[in-house]
Amino acid sequence: MEQLRGLIFPLAFLAFFYMILVRPQQKRQKEVSRMRDNLKIGDEITTIGGISGTVAQLREGSVMIEIAPDDVRLTIEKWAIGKVKENKTEIE
Numbered sequence: 001m002e003q004l005r006g007l008i009f010p011l012a013f014l015a016f017f018y019m020i021l022v023r024p025q026q027k028r029q030k031e032v033s034r035m036r037d038n039l040k041i042g043d044e045i046t047t048i049g050g051i052s053g054t055v056a057q058l059r060e061g062s063v064m065i066e067i068a069p070d071d072v073r074l075t076i077e078k079w080a081i082g083k084v085k086e087n088k089t090e091i092e
Contacts, residue, residue, distance in 0.1 A: 036078045039063060044085040047076055 039045075043055045045065060053065030056073055064075045 035084055036081055039078070039081070039084065045081050046083040046085075047080045048082040049080065051076075 039055055039058060041055050041058065044052065045055060045063075046052045047065075051065075051067060051074070053067040053074065055063055056066045057064035059075075062075050062077050063081065064073050066073050
């Protein structure tokens with residue numbers, strides 16, 4: 001019985017730690033992954049470095065964005081996309 005009481009506190013602490021820290025982070029990672037997988041040509045994005053542009057071309061692991069009206073384009077990795085603006089609504 002005494003050993004059981006000694007295990008209750010550490011197990012409760014681990015459950016609390018999981019619910020407060022680990023689970024929300026996993027949920028956030030799923031949302032970000034879904035956002036990057038659902039990109040389409042014409043979406044306005046902002047990179048994690050602060051560069052804004054419009055998606056011009058999609059590739060497997062990268063995206064070409066147009067950053068200026070005179071056909072200035074950059075190729076970036078999908079993991080570098082921080083935000084997507086769709087119909088004036090930001091998804092972070």
